[in-house]
Amino acid sequence: MATESxxxxxxxLRIVTPDTTPEEVAAIxxxxxxxxxxxxxxxxRRTPEWNRPARLTRETHRHGPGAWRSSGLPR
Known part of the structure; x- marks a missing residue:
């Protein structure tokens, strides 16, 4: 059984042209x-939260009990 070693x-890479210079080999x-x-x-690229395009749109105000308190919280 043969192993990799x-x-x-x-x-x-095999160079077949005998007149290849070392600079040409380095370029290749x-x-x-x-x-x-x-x-x-x-x-x-991840868009930072402060630069998110959705921040430019207005959101509707929440209504109901405690809405004024939750209006200042982030969504």
């Missing part, structure tokens, strides 16, 4: 690393 690892590695790291979607 017994099998030789395959190279992730940088591009591939950037593409690989951008696979995840960025986290959605």
């Amino acid at each position: 017994d099998t030789p690892e395959q190279p992730l 590695v940088a591009v591939l690393a950037a593409v690989a790291s951008s696979g995840e979607a960025p986290a959605p």
Whole structure:
């Protein structure tokens, strides 16, 4: 039974052109690393509570017993 340590690892990148400069290899590695790291979607931005668009709309006043007291409380 073969384990992962017994099998030789395959190279992730193989340069087939013999006249490739180290700068060109570095550029290729940088591009591939950037593409690989951008696979995840960025986290959605959370709108702060004080800047929420719903705060611009008016709400109806509550009515009934104790309504004046609850009118100052956040919803």
